[in-house]
Amino acid sequence: MTKILIIEDDNVMGQMLYLYFSGEGFIVHRVETAEAGSLALTEFEPDVILLDLILPDSDGTEFCAKLRTLTDVPILVVSMKNSVNERINALQSGADDFLCKPFSMQELKARIIAILRRMESQGLGISSLTSESSVSDKIIFDYDRRLLIVNGTEIETTYSEWELMKLFSSSPGKVFEREELINAIRGIDSFVNDRAIDVHIMNLRKKIEDNPRQPNFIKTVWGIGYKFVLAQ
Structure with missing residues (x-):
C-alpha cells in the first residue's frame, strides 16, 4: 500500500x-x-x-x-x-x-x-534496460540508483527531472512541445502549467550544463518547447 x-x-x-x-x-x-x-x-x-x-x-x-x-x-x-x-x-x-x-x-x-x-511505469521499464546506459560520451544514466553521471560526476535528480531526461534521451534532436513534457511528468489527467516545465528545465541545465545560460544539451525551441542534442 x-x-x-x-x-x-x-x-x-x-x-x-x-x-x-x-x-x-x-x-x-x-x-x-x-x-x-x-x-x-x-x-x-x-x-x-x-x-x-x-x-x-x-x-x-x-x-x-x-x-x-x-x-x-x-x-x-x-x-x-x-x-x-x-x-x-x-x-x-x-x-x-x-x-x-x-x-x-x-x-x-x-x-x-x-x-x-x-x-510504476518507470519501474516496469527498468527491467528491460541495463543498469547503466550512455546517452553520449558525457552523460550516463544509472537506472539502479536513478541518477545521472555527467562528465564522471554523479548528479542527483528529482522525479520530474529524471522523467524529463528519460524522455529527451529517448529521441535526441526531437522537438518536444511543452504538453508532451507535462504529460511525461504528471500524466494526461493532472494539471501543471508551462512555467513549471520551464523551472524544471532550468534546474536540469544547472545540473548538467557547463554554462546553463548557453546550454549545449537542452536547447530552447522558441514558441514550441525544448529539444535534447548530443553535444560534442
Missing part, C-alpha cells in the same frame, strides 16, 4: 488530509515539524510527501531543498502561499508539484495517483 507522509502543522488541515487519505486506502503518517519530518523519512519510509511551506521550526522552501537531498520520492507542496514566486521557489528547491490552499481533495489525490503511475 502507498505510504503518504504529511508534514503539516495546522491541525484542521492536517486532520482533514489524514482522514481523507486514510479513508482512501493509503497508509498515512502526519507530523507537524520539519524535524519530525526528517526523522519520518527513515522511520516511515514514505512513497509520497505532502509538505506545507509554513512550519514552526523551519522555512518551508529551505526544508524542501533539504528533503530533496535526503530522498528522491515525489514532494508535493500544499500551501497558502500562492504567488508565482513562491511556486517557482518551491520547484527550484526540489518540489515536484505545488497546490494552493484551499484545494480539492479529489484533485490532490489525482495528482498523487498520476505521479505514482509514472513511477
